[in-house]
Amino acid sequence: SVWPLYHHWDLQSSRNKKCNLPHICSTYVFSVSVLAKYENQINVFSDFLDELPDSAEPVWILGQCYDVKTEKSNLLSDISSRLWFTYRKKFSPIGGTGPSSDAGWGCMLRCGQMILAQALVCQHLGREWRWHPESKHPAEYHRILNCFLDKKDSCYSIHQMAQMGVGEGKSVGEWYGPNTVAQVLKKLAVFDDWNSLAVYVSMDNTVVIEDISDSPFRPLSHAHSYISPSWRPLLLLVPLRLGINNINPVYIQALKECFKIPQSCGVLGGKPNLAYYFIGLIGEELIYLDPHTTQSALDAEQGSYVDDLGYHCQRSPHRMKITSLDPSVALGFFCKTEEDFDSWCDLVQKEVLKKRNLRMFELVEKHPSHWPPFVPPTKPEVQTTGAEFIESTDKLFESEEEFEILNV
Numbered sequence: 131s132v133w134p135l136y137h138h139w140d141l142q143s144s145r146n147k148k149c150n151l152p153h154i155c156s157t158y159v160f161s162v163s164v165l166a167k168y169e170n171q172i173n174v175f176s177d178f179l180d181e182l183p184d185s186a187e188p189v190w191i192l193g194q195c196y197d198v199k200t201e202k203s204n205l206l207s208d209i210s211s212r213l214w215f216t217y218r219k220k221f222s223p224i225g226g227t228g229p230s231s232d233a234g235w236g237c238m239l240r241c242g243q244m245i246l247a248q249a250l251v252c253q254h255l256g257r258e259w260r261w262h263p264e265s266k267h268p269a270e271y272h273r274i275l276n277c278f279l280d281k282k283d284s285c286y287s288i289h290q291m292a293q294m295g296v297g298e299g300k301s302v303g304e305w306y307g308p309n310t311v312a313q314v315l316k317k318l319a320v321f322d323d324w325n326s327l328a329v330y331v332s333m334d335n336t337v338v339i340e341d342i343s344d345s346p347f348r349p350l351s352h353a354h355s356y357i358s359p360s361w362r363p364l365l366l367l368v369p370l371r372l373g374i375n376n377i378n379p380v381y382i383q384a385l386k387e388c389f390k391i392p393q394s395c396g397v398l399g400g401k402p403n404l405a406y407y408f409i410g411l412i413g414e415e416l417i418y419l420d421p422h423t424t425q426s427a428l429d430a431e432q433g434s435y436v437d438d439l440g441y442h443c444q445r446s447p448h449r450m451k452i453t454s455l456d457p458s459v460a461l462g463f464f465c466k467t468e469e470d471f472d473s474w475c476d477l478v479q480k481e482v483l484k485k486r487n488l489r490m491f492e493l494v495e496k497h498p499s500h501w502p503p504f505v506p507p508t509k510p511e512v513q514t515t516g517a518e519f520i521e522s523t524d525k526l527f528e529s530e531e532e533f534e535i536l537n538v
Contacts, residue, residue: 191410193392211261213247214443215240221280221427238405240421242311249365249464280427308398308460309369328362341504361468373457395462415449
């Protein structure tokens with residue numbers, strides 16, 4: 131097979147270069163070219179063999195339930211249809227003179243891209259949409275991908291996110307936590323006219339219904355037929371710290387319920403300095419997409435169709451015991467319509483916040499009177515992509531290291 135040949139040649143390279151083995155050399159060249167194109171599918175080879183257990187436990191993926199014994203192909207199709215963003219190398223230097231790879235520091239930014247991309251897929255293509263390698267996909271799909279290309283003029287590129295993060299107190303090349311990347315997504319979204327997505331980030335473990343339902347999140351225009359006169363599609367992010375050094379077991383059941391809600395958009399989290407995008411669960415294990423694979427940046431023209439094989443993970447899904455989760459997380463939910471948001475509020479009250487003294491977060495009707503007025507991010511008067519305003523040191527919220535610890 132290609133894999134053993136690749137490693138055999140790599141280990142024996144100095145000796146083999148002196149051999150006159152044209153048939154092996156031609157196979158080697160072919161092998162390397164295949165590996166270069168499909169690097170993301172066979173890197174970390176041992177993880178590729180990690181199969182889902184043949185369990186009677188239901189599998190939940192972003193609000194949809196599967197029986198692994200009878201619906202495994204549908205389950206794996208759902209997982210591989212999620213947009214998968216990983217480390218990239220050989221892109222144009224960030225800021226002109228900065229890093230040309232995010233390997234080692236950009237994993238939480240990539241997870242932030244994934245959770246936002248999931249919201250955009252639901253907005254434009256629907257939760258039931260599925261990706262197939264050989265199928266022709268709609269123009270909206272390729273336009274979504276273009277939003278995340280590793281170029282400075284893509285609205286959610288690693289360049290834009292890293293530079294916008296400077297305004298949140300993070301140097302380019304510094305590791306982010308879930309709360310910081312949520313703030314970055316909120317600020318970048320105001321420059322994205324095509325999607326007209328509202329991004330709300332909760333404060334002090336509290337989601338305020340009034341702040342979402344009132345005018346700041348109403349449509350700025352009616353460019354899209356699916357946007358009602360009174361609602362913009364909403365990505366709701368809830369940064370939390372569910373313990374001190376480890377996740378407090380009292381929150382585990384509520385966290386599980388979040389993956390069962392139809393509006394689920396996943397969870398940002400992981401382990402210290404190791405970020406994952408969690409998309410579901412089976413039993414006591416979380417299922418996640420792992421950004422820790424380095425691929426070469428695509429040299430695609432803005433607005434063109436994208437070679438998308440490297441943006442979908444076709445390995446068996448990674449799993450992690452929920453008790454191993456770092457307590458710093460950000461919950462994500464997508465509400466395309468106001469009815470979706472109303473339904474989310476009802477489900478959260480009934481399923482996630484049902485134990486009053488063990489709540490992960492609060493859901494309140496009115497803006498607390500002792501809080502400063504709610505001010506959503508707005509686009510500056512000057513035409514810009516957003517990243518030019520990184521000189522600002524004005525922070526709306528503190529970093530994730532200063533979360534309020536939830537008491538039980």
